[in-house]
Amino acid sequence: MDSEINIDLSQFHDVFFEECSEGMEIMESGLLNLTKDSGSEVINTIFRAAHSIKGGGGTFGFFEISDFTHGMETILDEMRNAKLSVTPEVVELLLAALDCLRDMVQCSKDKQPIDQESVSELHQRLEDFISNSAAPATPAAAEKSSPVSEVNEQDAVTIWNIAFYPNENMFYTGNDPFRLIRELHGLGDLEVTVNHERLPAFSNMDAQSCYLGWDMVLRGNVSKGQITEIFEWVEDDCELEITRQDEVIEAAIESRETRAIDESKVGRRRTDKMATSGQELASIRVGINKVDGLVNLVGELVITQSILSRLCNDLGMDNNEKLSECLDQLERNTRDLQEQTMGIRMLPIDFAFQRLPRIVHDLSLSLGKKVELKFSGETTELDKTVLEKIGDPLMHLVRNALDHGIEAPDVRVAAGKNEKGLISINAYHRGGNIIIEISDDGAGLNLEKILNKAREKDLVDKNEELNEAQVSNLIFSPGFSTAAVVSDVSGRGVGMDVVRRNMTDLGGTVEVVSKPGKGSLFTIRLPLTVAILEGQMISVGDQVFIIPLLSIVESLQINANQIKAVANESELYPYRDEYISVIRLRELFNIPAEKKDESSPGMLVVIDLGGRRIGLYVDDVIGQQQVVIKSLEQNYQQVPGIAGATVLGDGAVALILDVLGLAQYSRL
Amino acid sequence: MASILLVDDSASMREMVSFTLKGAGHDVSEAEDGVEALEFAKKTAVDLVVTDVNMPNMDGITLTAELRKLDSYKFNPILILTTETGSVRKEQGKVAGATGWIEKPFDPDHLLGTINRVL
Numbered sequence: 074m075d076s077e078i079n080i081d082l083s084q085f086h087d088v089f090f091e092e093c094s095e096g097m098e099i100m101e102s103g104l105l106n107l108t109k110d111s112g113s114e115v116i117n118t119i120f121r122a123a124h125s126i127k128g129g130g131g132t133f134g135f136f137e138i139s140d141f142t143h144g145m146e147t148i149l150d151e152m153r154n155a156k157l158s159v160t161p162e163v164v165e166l167l168l169a170a171l172d173c174l175r176d177m178v179q180c181s182k183d184k185q186p187i188d189q190e191s192v193s194e195l196h197q198r199l200e201d202f203i204s205n206s207a208a209p210a211t212p213a214a215a216e217k218s219s220p221v222s223e224v225n226e227q228d229a230v231t232i233w234n235i236a237f238y239p240n241e242n243m244f245y246t247g248n249d250p251f252r253l254i255r256e257l258h259g260l261g262d263l264e265v266t267v268n269h270e271r272l273p274a275f276s277n278m279d280a281q282s283c284y285l286g287w288d289m290v291l292r293g294n295v296s297k298g299q300i301t302e303i304f305e306w307v308e309d310d311c312e313l314e315i316t317r318q319d320e321v322i323e324a325a326i327e328s329r330e331t332r333a334i335d336e337s338k339v340g341r342r343r344t345d346k347m348a349t350s351g352q353e354l355a356s357i358r359v360g361i362n363k364v365d366g367l368v369n370l371v372g373e374l375v376i377t378q379s380i381l382s383r384l385c386n387d388l389g390m391d392n393n394e395k396l397s398e399c400l401d402q403l404e405r406n407t408r409d410l411q412e413q414t415m416g417i418r419m420l421p422i423d424f425a426f427q428r429l430p431r432i433v434h435d436l437s438l439s440l441g442k443k444v445e446l447k448f449s450g451e452t453t454e455l456d457k458t459v460l461e462k463i464g465d466p467l468m469h470l471v472r473n474a475l476d477h478g479i480e481a482p483d484v485r486v487a488a489g490k491n492e493k494g495l496i497s498i499n500a501y502h503r504g505g506n507i508i509i510e511i512s513d514d515g516a517g518l519n520l521e522k523i524l525n526k527a528r529e530k531d532l533v534d535k536n537e538e539l540n541e542a543q544v545s546n547l548i549f550s551p552g553f554s555t556a557a558v559v560s561d562v563s564g565r566g567v568g569m570d571v572v573r574r575n576m577t578d579l580g581g582t583v584e585v586v587s588k589p590g591k592g593s594l595f596t597i598r599l600p601l602t603v604a605i606l607e608g609q610m611i612s613v614g615d616q617v618f619i620i621p622l623l624s625i626v627e628s629l630q631i632n633a634n635q636i637k638a639v640a641n642e643s644e645l646y647p648y649r650d651e652y653i654s655v656i657r658l659r660e661l662f663n664i665p666a667e668k669k670d671e672s673s674p675g676m677l678v679v680i681d682l683g684g685r686r687i688g689l690y691v692d693d694v695i696g697q698q699q700v701v702i703k704s705l706e707q708n709y710q711q712v713p714g715i716a717g718a719t720v721l722g723d724g725a726v727a728l729i730l731d732v733l734g735l736a737q738y739s740r741l
Numbered sequence: 742m743a744s745i746l747l748v749d750d751s752a753s754m755r756e757m758v759s760f761t762l763k764g765a766g767h768d769v770s771e772a773e774d775g776v777e778a779l780e781f782a783k784k785t786a787v788d789l790v791v792t793d794v795n796m797p798n799m800d801g802i803t804l805t806a807e808l809r810k811l812d813s814y815k816f817n818p819i820l821i822l823t824t825e826t827g828s829v830r831k832e833q834g835k836v837a838g839a840t841g842w843i844e845k846p847f848d849p850d851h852l853l854g855t856i857n858r859v860l
Contacts, residue, residue: 080760080761080764080849082757082848082849084760085753085756085757085760088752088753088756089753091752091753092751092752092753117797118797120795121750121795121796121797124795124824125750125751125754125795127824128751128754128824128845128846129751129753129754131824131845131846132753132754132757132845132846132847132848133753133757139846244816245809245815245816245838246835246838246839246840247816247817247818247819247838247839247840247859248818248840248841248859249816249859252858252859253858256858281815281816303858305841306840306841306842309835310835358752
């Protein structure tokens with residue numbers, strides 16, 4: 074046939090693994106929705122996903138994956154054909170198998186050995202299930218007979234007589250006797266005799282039917298398998314006789330009218346209808362490092378552009394109309410380019426939601442609670458990096474809502490509620506941020522218990538008066554856990570403070586409001602991207618710092634002498650009806666004091682740390698600007714209280730403050 | 742050099758098959774399911790259709806039957822990619838008008854060898 078081509082299949086592995094993940098997500102959500110009454114399309118969808126994984130596994134050399142998936146597929150096939158009914162048991166089994174499959178895929182991806190024990194255990198359970206269900210199992214994956222390999226061992230030339238008489242309708246399956254003969258011709262020396270006995274009178278002839286038959290003699294080192302393979306697709310559509318001529322007699326065919334076949338005459342000219350327009354691809358897959366490289370470059374470009382604009386202003390060239398026109402154009406293009414580039418990294422948030430139904434399913438089973446999980450705004454888009462980091466916090470919040478929020482069914486009924494609890498997750502965009510709300514209709518937070526606990530753990534002073542919001546948000550304090558018994562479910566007291574920490578790392582916030590008996594609402598606010606920040610520029614001496622705009626409540630002009638020192642050396646400012654701690658940035662960063670009157674006004678930037686407020690005392694508030702975040706860790710090292718750095722329009726470097734880090738650093 | 746329409750819902754399979762076919766000099770168009778493929782076929786005729794069986798929206802067997810109803814696809818070769826070794830699928834495929842089948846899993850060599858039989 075053809076010369077061997079060498080294609081390295083490993084280049085398709087990444088796509089395959091990605092597809093496996095997608096397929097497994099589809100299977101999981103399908104299985105979770107699968108009941109006796111769900112339509113056949115649900116099963117079909119699950120089946121197809123399993124089928125694709127099996128097919129890809131076999132093709133790309135992951136035979137363990139394809140074997141294992143075959144078992145799952147067999148069960149799904151039985152259900153699809155209604156030979157097996159959908160029961161909670163079979164769904165649980167398939168879910169367990171899915172977990173196992175997920176591990177196998179992960180191991181294959183990491184090039185780690187697969188945990189044979191759990192695989193063979195589940196494989197066995199699947200097999201048992203199949204053999205126990207009444208219907209016979211379909212035969213295991215193809216023992217593919219490969220006729221090509223049965224090449225005649227001896228180097229001897231064999232002579233085959235082949236009689237090939239196609240049915241009249243052969244053309245209708247796209248098969249063509251000429252092509253088959255051409256293939257035979259490729260195997261060895263071929264002599265072809267046409268038999269046109271069946272050819273009707275011209276007036277009765279249908280041009281689309283096949284009337285001819287062929288008697289052929291094939292000489293060569295050819296096995297019968299090679300010949301039958303060529304006729305594999307038409308064996309039911311023709312009369313075919315293949316017999317071996319044992320004696321090598323040259324004259325056997327002399328009596329017949331023979332004609333050597335000429336390939337060029339047989340091979341009908343194909344009309345060269347090259348599809349001029351190859352179908353446009355709906356999407357392409359690109360490595361994330363390429364995208365990140367692009368995002369970085371665009372970031373640099375934005376900075377250069379703003380330096381350029383500024384230079385032009387400073388050098389008084391802005392009255393050159395042409396030049397300013399060009400610069401305006403450049404600014405618009407840069408901004409569009411930046412937006413588009415950031416758009417590449419945007420993904421719909423439901424990627425982060427996918428794991429949740431399973432968790433709720435498993436957890437509500439083990440807790441004996443009944444819960445419905447509802448999503449809205451799944452298509453809301455956000456940056457991939459942000460998306461990857463909110464998965465765990467989301468999971469934690471949902472677990473928490475299920476464990477602590479939703480009550481047991483009997484308690485709910487006694488309280489006049491539906492015995493089935495509701496956890497809903499809603500995502501939407503608001504002003505450059507994404508808001509994610511996780512609400513439950515459970516018991517709400519027990520404020521008294523929280524306050525007592527906080528006092529017990531010295532998180533709050535004995536005499537300190539706190540309002541409801543402040544008490545609620547105590548649950549985000551490090552080391553706080555209300556669970557009397559540490560359960561596996563909500564973690565080990567490393568829960569909510571880690572959630573908050575994660576959100577702050579992403580430049581966002583999380584807070585909670587709750588109504589006793591009605592439920593709780595957790596609200597997460599995140600910037601759409603981590604590469605760009607809406608920043609408030611502030612100055613201390615000759616230094617400029619950036620504070621994330623999202624964390625600022627307000628900025629007010631105050632006199633330094635309005636800040637009161639208290640006994641334990643911290644300073645307080647009477648802000649509205651509370652006292653808030655104040656950090657003086659000048660002192661914190663050791664910026665030399667200018668000769669400035671103590672009573673001259675400065676600015677107090679009030680920061681929200683999620684329910685708790687602190688003030689940053691600075692010289693001045695300059696303006697707001699979108700800044701491109703440069704990682705300090707990559708370029709220098711991690712510095713407490715600093716989230717990163719950026720380059721300003723005039724080329725100066727400004728540090729971006731990590732407000733929560735600052736507060737912790739100052740022990741506030 | 743032939744124009745080939747490749748229909749498979751699995752991106753990795755599409756990528757592999759398409760890479761192989763393009764490597765052999767063919768012009769490959771891709772579709773994710775039968776509906777998309779049929780849409781394409783109504784506008785453009787190709788020399789060969791290679792289609793998966795199990796796909797959302799429209800499966801490969803239905804696609805084959807639909808293609809055979811089009812004048813421009815009456816006699817064109819249509820090959821079905823199938824994992825099922827059982828003859829049921831193949832029989833269904835034949836009835837719908839498929840030219841032949843390629844059993845999964847296959848390697849690039851086998852694929853090229855097989856499609857050359859119908860080009």
